Amino acid sequence: MKQGDLVVRKSYGGDVLFRIEAIQQTHAVLKGTDYRLLADSPIPDLSVVRDPEYTSASQQVRIKVNESMKRMHKQRELQSEQTEEEIRVALQQTQPYFEVPGKVLHLDGDNNYLKKSMQLYSSMRVPAHGIHAHESQMSDMLYRLLPQFRPDIVVITGHDGVLKNRRQEDLLSLSSYKNSQNFVNAVRVARDYEKNRDGLIIVAGACQSHFEALLQTGANFASSPGRILIHALDPVYIAIKASYTSIRETINLADVIHGTISGVDGVGGIETLGRHRVGMPKSKVTPAATTLASIRRTT
Structure with a gap:
């Protein structure tokens, strides 16, 4: 057994797939492959997984992810159709328009999750x-990053978990949590x-x-009301929903929570206006191709 191996914990019935982040004598530091969970485990309690695609836990997660992605794309299609109809009725003609989705700044404590997140932003055409960055560095980095990027939405995520025997x-108490x-x-x-x-979601x-502490400090959406595992893409789903909800509308709480993979015990939030804008007329000049999503690394 070595760093990088995919494993499950025998004592938990193999419910979550992990990757070994580090080995420390008799214990291993683990990071969830699908869930944003940081854990440690005695090495004898671990079982190496050779083919993660066929574990029951991975199959269930994959089904939920596919359902969530289908729902997200369907909502975008309906939104585009609604916008076109509103413009047609208002102007009594079809008029080309352009969209300005909310811009996202995403800080992530896990580089693998960050890459998956940026792929999803790009596929949904969300500028991000x-x-x-390590979770402990995020507060200091935001002093510089927020004025630099001036985002509409900021995602602050990585790994967390309730400490043992709590x-x-x-x-x-915040001292009962890892991050x-x-x-x-x-x-x-x-x-x-x-x-x-x-102004900033x-x-x-x-x-x-600690869901309550995050909301009280100023978050619009946070995890985890039920102190459960959340899927790696749940914060991304919420950010995309906020990016494409009109500034004239409140983000539908029931809709956005239901659309996540983890559900109401995984994420929650408060009423918030969206950050999407529509403009017209659409420029007849074709701009050079631009990158919608980009990743930067910190050392």
Whole structure:
């Protein structure tokens, strides 16, 4: 057994697929492959997975992901049809228009998840900048990144988890979490930068994060109300929904939460206006191709 191996935990019935991040004597540090979970485990409790595609856990996740992606694309199609109809009725003719979706700044503590996230932003044509940074560095980095990129939406995510042997009443304390304090610090910086919750939409948290603390600090959407595992793409789904919801409309909470892979126990939030704008007329000059999503790494 070595760093990089795919494994499951025997004592948990192999419910989550992990990759070994590091081996420390008798224990291994694990990162979820589908869920934003950071964990450790005794090495004897681990079982190497040779073909992850055929594990029951991976198959179930894949089905949920496909359903979520289909729902997202269908919603975009309906939105485009609705916009075209509104313009036609208002002008009594068909008029070409252009779209200005909300711009995303995505900070992620996991580079593999970041790459998957940026691929999804690109496929949905959401302008996005991705930054790979350790959770503890995010608050300091946001002081520089927010004025530089001036995003409409900021995603603050990575890995988290409830520490072992914590009682129910301990869940109210940030000290019971692996990275929730770091996320709270980053949310505070972002909210100090833009105090209007409709001026900057903040999506924060990872698996089992302190949902209440993140919202109280200023996040619009956060995980995890039920202290459950959330899928790696759940924060991305919310950001895309915010990017393509009109500035004239409130993001439908029930709709956006239902659309995530983890559901109501995984993510929650408050009423928030969208960041999508429509303009006209559409330029007749074809601009040079531009990159919608880009990734930057930190050292």
